[in-house]
Amino acid sequence: QVQLVESGGGLVQAGDSLRLSCAASGRTGMRSTMGWFRQAPGKEREFVAAVSWSLSGSSTYYADSVKGRFTISRDNAKNTVYLQMNSLKPEDTAVYSCAAALQSYGSRSDADYSYWGQGTQVTVSS
Numbered sequence: 001q002v003q004l005v006e007s008g009g010g011l012v013q014a015g016d017s018l019r020l021s022c023a024a025s026g027r028t029g030m031r032s033t034m035g036w037f038r039q040a041p042g043k044e045r046e047f048v049a050a051v052s053w054s055l056s057g058s059s060t061y062y063a064d065s066v067k068g069r070f071t072i073s074r075d076n077a078k079n080t081v082y083l084q085m086n087s088l089k090p091e092d093t094a095v096y097s098c099a100a101a102l103q104s105y106g107s108r109s110d111a112d113y114s115y116w117g118q119g120t121q122v123t124v125s126s
Helices: none
Strands: 003-007 010-013 018-025 032-039 046-054 057-062 070-075 080-085 094-102 120-125
Touching (some): 032 070, 032 080
Antiparallel strands (some): 032 046, 032 094
16 A cells, blocks of 8 residues: 655745655555646646656656656655646646556556545646
């Protein structure tokens, strides 16, 4: 069983930065993916970014809408994933959720993720 706890959301102005954290408890395994998804009011949940790792290394994946502005990273020792969000735009406003897909690599579909955090609100004002 894996539990995920997010933190770091808040209210910022356009152009500002925020860093979200997702602390995982439990075994995430030697080959897994942790990702961030977001859901704005009235819209479907969408993929934001993911980091996959295995014994041979790690890879990161981004939605086109955040590429170049957001950076996902993982601290192995702390079993924590971060989402650094720069140059925030009002359209980035959403509830951001962390998720884990064990024994999976490169997952962009929320259907592949079995474990989810409670979500954290990010609001970007113009």
